[in-house]
Amino acid sequence: LLHDLKKGKMSKLFIIANRLPVTVEETAEGNFYRQSSGGLVSAISAYLRLEDSNQFTKKIWVGVSECAERVWASAESVTPPEYDFKPVFVPPKLYEHYYNGFSNSVLWPLFHYFPSFADYQPSYFEGYLKVNAKFASELERILDPKDTVWIHDYHLLPLAAMLRKKFPQLTIGFFLHIPFPSYELFRVIPREWQHELLSGMLGADVIGFHTEDYLQHFLTSVRKVIKARIDHRTISWDGRDIQIGDFPIGIDYNKFQGASSDHGVLTKRSEYLRSKLDKRLIFSVDRLDYSKGVFNRLKGYREFLVQNPHYKEKVVFALVIVPSRDTISKYAERKKLIDEYIGNFNSRYGNINWQPVIYQYGHLSFEELVGMYTACDLALITPLRDGMNLVAKEFVASRRDRQGVLVLSEMAGAANELTEALLINPNDRKEIAKMIKIGLEMTPDEQERRMTAMQKRLQEYNVVTWAKEFFTALARISSEQMKKEPL
């Protein structure tokens, strides 16, 4: 009650993430807003569109604008009515250090267990802190101490502490969308940076991770670096209690279930079914990224064809890679290697009538994506490391027919929930080959049994349940903090 009185139930919700839900596209006809893509954007936008988020008087999404202020200002206003958004403008050079540099050339490779890909340039870290400070100063102008702030992902690890300094009473949540690595990896970051990153996160009231493992790794790092007092899932530090929790992100289940009967999706699905003729169809879609394990996937598929030559000309693998971060050399190199590998593969194993791999480097529309999810016989998802992997969940949710098989890497956070998938170790190409065969030959009854169990879980723990559980934890801890403070 005290908490409600103090908050006056007039809380605005600020979603803070690197990426905004929209970008501005410059065209000959004018500049228009275009929907951004990515797991974080689709999950949070889905929550903000739903009734449950109306407990907040206003919803504002704050993120970096990908275009200049002048271009943003000229865009036709098509703000979705459900929420507002506020762009933060970052000069290109600074953005380079913060996004391509520290976020994606230090934190991303390290947190995905690619330590040799990390490049510890001091200018990257300086740029990273500067952009976080810019977020903090922009927010200071529009925040009220009784508002609720929900910060997302590895681009903004120091932000909670920066805001806490200005607004000791603010309710702050933080959620990490990628794995938190073992301390043995985290400790390779320069010591001063380790401290800055962890104490930055500890500015929040609740810190969420996808899995219990990531949470435990984080606690070990806090214990070793910050030396804070830890009692089960509560960290006491700097005069405050911080709650840690695992909240595996869900998807907008009904959207994907419902989509399988949309006209556009059905049209795409029949197009794909027509073009595959009597062949079995394997499908995968990922952003361009070394953590997604595209090579081991292709090697596993090749092994399957070698071991089962009677499948030649009877199966095709549709592999879609969505362009991402391709101005970073490790990503551009990967693209080149994948292109070469597939060219080689098709020329050696294929013939004039048949190519074992159909490859697209580009975006898929929603209709194309669900068209593929519902047309394929098997989804092959083999990341070497993945915080969650929403593609696996979307594929399962789309299969209203309860058919289709999911082959999934046990290194994806989603493997904890999708236990009826055929789980593989992505480094074991023989196992991938074996599971492809088992999957393609699975009886319809067995497919249905597995799909039904996975769908039940995804329907129950969807994106709304995820956000609700996070906000419940946040409300509980912030009201406990309030009780300690005088009115």
Ligand code: F6P
């Ligand atoms: O997986 C982490 C993540 O930040 C997602 O939340 C997001 O969908 C994806 O990476 C996309 O990354 P970027 O914003 O760099 O394109």
